[in-house]
Amino acid sequence: MSTNSPLLHxxxxxxxxxxxxxLNDVHLQLNHGEVVGVIGPNGAGKTTLFNAICGLVEPDSGTLELDGHKRNWPKPYELVDLGIARTLQGVGLFPELTVLENVMIGAQKFAKTGLLSAAFGFDVRDEAQLRNRSVTALEKVFGTTLMHRRADTLSYPDTKRVAIARALVSEPKVLMLDEPAGGLGPRDIEWMNTLIRNLTSTMSVLIVEHHMDVVMSVCDRIYVLNFGEVISSGTPDFVRRDPGVIAAYLGTGAS
Ligand SMILES: Nc1ncnc2c1ncn2[C@@H]1O[C@H](COP(=O)(O)OP(=O)(O)O)[C@@H](O)[C@H]1O
Ligand SMILES: [Mg+2]
Structure with a gap:
């Protein structure tokens, strides 16, 4: 792995x-250990960009480089192998299963959809090892106190943590989060930001978010999309003061 090349470009x-x-001629770079945000008003193209990187939409043009190597746009089943994990809007936990079981099943689902177990670095049918990995992932997001609770007894913020733990089982290099703060109050947004910052010791994080305030404190750099184009990029302070960004947000009444 070359640490000079961007992890994802x-x-x-x-x-x-x-x-x-x-999307029109969009560039995005994610470096090692960075938290990068993609923000913009509704309809700006954020989810489309996220989906392209996750292999859910194939771009008409454009290239993708991972660690300096050009490669085809990924298929969803290739993500684990490429070191990319994502959570999607709508958490999708099994209500009657425990937190730990939900995290374990998330990983097993990859295996059943034809993914090579080798991509995880272990055989996911090895339940003991899968369990260990799942416990480790849960420890990263909120300790293991809620591990044996049924998912349907969790608060909404806690279900969001479980979804992140599930994404961490594959030990990704890139974690992609679509609106991680959606539906959270100010206190929960703060822990989410702290959690995301803590993850950067082992991975880079790409966040797609509608509300610009919630990502300002957590991101190293931000790209601002409007009508499918990057209208500004740079540090949170830079984009916050960019008159073009302010106009784009005021224009739609978004915050
Ligand atoms: N599958 C699709 N089919 C047709 N239009 C779509 C599809 N997905 C997104 N769009 C359109 O593309 C634009 C960008 O959408 P999206 O990426 O969801 O924006 P954002 O996530 O920033 O709100 C919007 O105008 C949206 O209506
Ligand atoms: Mg969206």
Whole structure:
């Protein structure tokens, strides 16, 4: 692994849906140990960009480099192998199972969808090892006190932690979060930001977020999308003061 190359570099990404150009020549770079945010008003193209990197939408043009190596846009089943993990909006836990079982099943699901167990660095059918990995992932997000609780007894913020723990079982190099603060109050946003910062010792994090305030304190750099184009990028302080960004947000009434 070359630490000089960006961990992930998307270049010139364009995607159209019918006549609608959702992304136009978008560049995004994620370096080792960084937390990078993609923000922008509703409809700006954030989720489309996220989906392209996760292999859910194939770009019309543009290239992807991982660790300095150009490669095809990934298929969803290749993500674990590439060291990419994601959580999606809508948490999707099994209500009647425990927290630990939910985290373990998340990992097993990868195996059943045709993923090579080798991508995890172990055989996910080895239940003891899967359990150890799941416990370790849970320890990272909130200790193991709630491990044996049924998922349907958890508070909403706690279900979000479980979803993140599930993504960590594969020990990704890149963790992608779509609106991680969605539905959280100010105190829970604070712990989410602290958790995300703590993860950067072992991975980089890419956050897609509608509300600009919630990512300002957690991100090293931010890209601002509007109508499918990057209208500003830089440190949170830089983009916060950029008149073009302020105008884009005021224009839609978004915060
Ligand atoms: N599958 C799709 N088919 C048609 N249009 C889509 C599709 N996905 C997104 N779009 C359109 O692309 C634009 C960008 O959407 P999206 O990436 O979801 O924005 P954001 O996440 O920033 O709110 C919007 O105009 C949206 O309506
Ligand atoms: Mg979105």
């Amino acid at each position: 998307a270049k010139g990404v364009s995607i159209s849906f019918g006549g609608l150009r959702a």
